[in-house]
Amino acid sequence: MILTVLGCDGSYPGPGGAGSGYLVECGPDVLWVDTGPGTLGALQTHRSLSDLTAVVITHEHPDHRSDIDGLAVAIRFGPFADHERIPVFAPAGVRESCYFAEWDVFDWRTVAGGDSRGLGQVRLSFSRTDHGPETLAVRLDGDGACIGYSADSGPGWSLAALGPDIDLAVCEATWPAEHEGNGGHMSGRQAGASAREAEVGELLLTHRAPWAPPDVVAAEAAAAFGRQVHQAMPGARYRVAERRAVPLTSPFESPAGRR
Numbered sequence: 001m002i003l004t005v006l007g008c009d010g011s012y013p014g015p016g017g018a019g020s021g022y023l024v025e026c027g028p029d030v031l032w033v034d035t036g037p038g039t040l041g042a043l044q045t046h047r048s049l050s051d052l053t054a055v056v057i058t059h060e061h062p063d064h065r066s067d068i069d070g071l072a073v074a075i076r077f078g079p080f081a082d083h084e085r086i087p088v089f090a091p092a093g094v095r096e097s098c099y100f101a102e103w104d105v106f107d108w109r110t111v112a113g114g115d116s117r118g119l120g121q122v123r124l125s126f127s128r129t130d131h132g133p134e135t136l137a138v139r140l141d142g143d144g145a146c147i148g149y150s151a152d153s154g155p156g157w158s159l160a161a162l163g164p165d166i167d168l169a170v171c172e173a174t175w176p177a178e179h180e181g182n183g184g185h186m187s188g189r190q191a192g193a194s195a196r197e198a199e200v201g202e203l204l205l206t207h208r209a210p211w212a213p214p215d216v217v218a219a220e221a222a223a224a225f226g227r228q229v230h231q232a233m234p235g236a237r238y239r240v241a242e243r244r245a246v247p248l249t250s251p252f253e254s255p256a257g258r259r
């Protein structure tokens with residue numbers, strides 16, 4: 001299973017950045033997980049939109065959702081008009097928050113915490129987090145590997161709620177520890193503690209606020225996790241396998257690059 005960071009800025013895109021979005025590739029299964037602003041464009045530097053087999057949207061906040069409307073336009077009017085309706089897994093309320101919600105271009109599938117769905121070779125399992133609107137963390141199991149993605153959450157939820165044996169946790173770490181208590185989000189320290197509690201293989205920090213100092217957030221996360229952490233960057237790719245996430249620094253090392 002390969003994870004590509006499309007965008008990773010917390011709550012709004014910083015200069016040249018993008019909101020939350022990830023590409024997960026597992027054999028023939030190509031998933032766009034969170035459709036934040038700027039991630040539709042980034043997605044197309046890695047895969048054709050016609051390759052998409054599913055979309056997952058964790059909650060209705062615009063920094064995780066807004067580009068789904070761009071995909072709706074591409075499917076309805078673009079070169080993919082004959083594409084089958086793409087399944088979109090999302091909690092209640094997400095569809096209604098989309099501008100083109102009434103267009104018949106997606107196969108909307110409402111999910112809730114505790115739900116599990118099979119999709120090709122991938123199994124999706126959802127857990128409701130500690131955030132504003134209904135927000136679902138998602139566990140993706142496929143090809144013997146597991147990714148656990150926190151979506152947005154405050155410290156009232158833990159990665160452990162996604163179950164054991166997570167090889168790579170992609171966890172929000174919005175700000176330094178001095179901002180803990182602002183609500184709805186975790187600091188790097190809290191993300192590290194959550195990853196340690198869940199005994200994950202490796203930790204990728206994401207959703208950092210554009211104003212937050214990256215080195216401070218990462219250092220506090222590593223201290224709490226007890227090991228090195230990765231910091232999400234747009235375009236970063238990881239091959240996820242047993243207890244490991246190997247960075248794929250060159251596109252020529254990745255399956256997408258060999259196509």
Ligand SMILES: [Zn+2]
Nearest residue numbers: 059061131152
């Ligand atoms: Zn949010």
